[in-house]
Amino acid sequence: MNPERPSEDGFFEGGQSPGSARPPRRESPLLARSPVFAVLVAAIAGWLLVTLWPDLSYFASSRVPVDLGGPGAYRLDAARPNRLVQIRGELVDTVAVAEGRTGAARTVGRLAGTNLLVDRPGRAGPPVFEGRLLPAQRRDEYGQVARILRERGVSLGDAWQVLRDGERPRRQWLSVAGAALLVALLGLNLRALFRPLLRGPLGRA
Numbered sequence: 646m647n648p649e650r651p652s653e654d655g656f657f658e659g660g661q662s663p664g665s666a667r668p669p670r671r672e673s674p675l676l677a678r679s680p681v682f683a684v685l686v687a688a689i690a691g692w693l694l695v696t697l698w699p700d701l702s703y704f705a706s707s708r709v710p711v712d713l714g715g716p717g718a719y720r721l722d723a724a725r726p727n728r729l730v731q732i733r734g735e736l737v738d739t740v741a742v743a744e745g746r747t748g749a750a751r752t753v754g755r756l757a758g759t760n761l762l763v764d765r766p767g768r769a770g771p772p773v774f775e776g777r778l779l780p781a782q783r784r785d786e787y788g789q790v791a792r793i794l795r796e797r798g799v800s801l802g803d804a805w806q807v808l809r810d811g812e813r814p815r816r817q818w819l820s821v822a823g824a825a826l827l828v829a830l831l832g833l834n835l836r837a838l839f840r841p842l843l844r845g846p847l848g849r850a
Contacts, residue, residue, distance in 0.1 A: 680838055687834040690827045697827070699780045700820040703727050708814050710775050719759060724778055724806065729814060731775040732756065736763055738799050740790050753790045753807075760801050762787060765810035777812040 706728055714720040715733035724730060736754035742764075744751055753764045756774075763774050764787070787807050794801060 683834040683838040687831055687838065690831040690834070694824060694827050694831070697820055697824050699727055699782070700817055701824055703777055704814055704817050704821060706814050716758065721759060721761065724761075726778055726780045726806070728778055729776070730778045730808060731773070732761070732763075732808065733773050734758070735772055736765075738794055738797060740793055741768070742790065753787065755794065755799060755801070760805040762790065762801075762805060762807045763810055764807060774808055774810045775813075776808055776810040779807045779809055783807070 708729060710729045710731040711723055711725060712720070713724055713730050713732040716735070719732070719734075734756045736752070737757045739752050739754035742751050742753055743749065749766065750768060751764055751766055752768055753762055755762055765774060784805075784807055791801055791805065
């Protein structure tokens with residue numbers, strides 16, 4: 646007796662016998678990772694996002710500068726860190742510096758009659774400055790300039806601030822792109838970390 650041949654329909658439809666088991670679905674290598682590794686990467690991405698937050702906040706801030714006045718009528722009490730400000734006056738006690746990444750010449754000087762330092766492009770220019778009033782944590786970048794000024798006998802006090810002339814909102818797209826990449830990396834690793842919980846009894850319901 647000849648064995649029964651499968652029907653043509655079953656052959657072309659790729660039908661399986663009732664007892665055959667479906668092969669398990671392969672898990673993405675991006676999600677199949679060690680929980681320790683996922684926690685580490687998520688922590689690093691979160692920390693980098695926190696460090697980028699001042700730049701992102703300034704990127705989204707108002708493009709209307711806060712007017713801090715001019716000689717004899719300064720309004721430094723209206724100064725808000727990480728905002729676009731404008732101020733007028735004469736730079737004194739200047740120090741020549743170079744841009745860290747490009748080597749471009751810049752000048753850092755004290756605005757006469759204040760303890761505000763202005764970091765401006767080039768060596769000279771009009772006595773009007775408009776740019777970002779740096780947050781307190783960025784002040785450490787100018788520690789060497791402050792030390793040079795103090796060695797010259799300049800009294801800055803403890804509440805000195807830095808205005809970076811020419812730095813305006815909506816310009817630092819690199820920070821935005823970096824933050825978007827970090828958010829994606831953070832989300833991917835958090836998903837990998839909590840995926841086993843989602844596959845529990847509640848996740849299978």
